[in-house]
Amino acid sequence: MLGLGVGSLWLSIIVLLPIAAVAAKSLDGGFGAFWDAVTTPAARSALGLTLVASAIVALVSAVTGTLIAWVLVRDEFPGKRLVNALIDLPFAIPTIVASIVLLTLYGSDSPLGLHLIATRPIIVIALLFVTLPFVVRSVQPVLMEADREAEQAAATLGASNLTIFRRIILPTIGPALLSGIGLAFARAIGEYGSVVLVDGNIPQKTQVTSQYIQGRLESNQDGVVDVGAAANSIVLLLIAVVVLLALRIAASRGSRHHAR
Template sequence: MTDQAHSLSLPRWKEPSILPGFGVGVGLTLTYLGLIVVLPLAALAIRPWELGLSGVWHELAAPRVTAALKLSFGLSALAALLNAPLGLLIAWTLVRYQFPGRRILDALVDLPFALPTAVAGIALSAIYAPNGPLGSIAAKVGIKTAYSPLGIFIALVFIGLPFVVRSLQPVMQDLDAEVEEAAQTLGATTLQRVIRVVLPALAPALISGVSLAFARAVGEYGSVVFIAGNLPMKTEIAPLLIVIKLEQYDYAGAAAVGLAMVAISFTALVAINAVQTWFAGRGRA
């Protein structure tokens, strides 16, 4: 059997590669994922069952835990959805237009990445507090920003926006403007060009950015804890509840809440990835 025929008879993962070190690379990858991802998640999955099945259910069904999970996931989803049009608009402006201060604006997008979360929380609290510059204006019309679910929502929008912008920018830069010009030549209106030409090309990147923003918002602690008010059943987020249980040496209860967060987050991300794959398939078709 010739080398070519032998290569064709091998499974795809056993085919020879022009790049050396496949075995070492796979080994290091699996070791890294095992130690950094799988092992901690396995420990998190095992620890709550010290309470037994009824104990875990009782822990998760507690009104305080249920309220914290609803608040965290509900506001995270809303913040990610709001960041979709905001991130799309900002990325479009930065990519398609040249104007004075564009580089400064582009750098400001990354500020939530570089800023420590505690500093961001203190800054947001100072701005949106009842005596702050924006909070006082909102208070005059009867809107409470800081120390309310609205304050948490603002913080989650703040920390999630860069993920959407940075996911969209490379795709927009590679988007051929001639396709839009061709659609315009064929008589398409501006709205039709956006809906039928631009958005289908950007949809996978947009969904990816939204999912990253959602995942970051769900686990956010530092920037939220200062502006939330932390009232049980009202403005207490799930990560804070985990910290409180740890301080009370309720490690199994904290692990149960953490396991619930992992399960809900994983389910949501699987659904988002399925939608992203569907959009990508439509784009190739």
């Protein structure tokens, strides 16, 4: 009981109280003011871009992350340990460093000849970088523990690789894959550092919600969080919670179905 009490107190101080403070601030002027703050053209445009880019990133990460996890678990090649370590690089470096790297690669002096600064594609690229580890690290341990005898038996019976993946492997990694997708999406919708130098922050064109919130904060000379910043922050929080909860439920149901 003591451990539960300490854990609950710590969670309240670190997570619940700050969220409650922001939620209360977002409703300072009532629900009408909250609604007005999140439905301005700039706010709606920023949120739409954020959600579309994050959804693209989550889907791409689902495919590439699963492939990378598969290679790391099932294949042996020179430099495997280095590649495995590099997967966690986005966790280790400040996201502003990623923004500087992207600015160098895709800016006006791009060594690749690609000039993507202040465009929407660079937002997706930046978000793909910071969300790389989530699907890989979610799927990898499940693949390591997966029973390969069923795969070998299916192959012996003449099942194609696609059938083996669809009928045997995917149900096994499905819950972990959904968890990784949810984490990638939740991270992407709130990302700021990796896009701050590269997307141009053009309202209703390349401005994401995190930058819109930052702009609202900077426009307030008193340094006080206004309703607009708080309300849009709460919207991002609610979207992340709903997505994570939905994927957690889907993963739980998938696990029970697979266990049967």
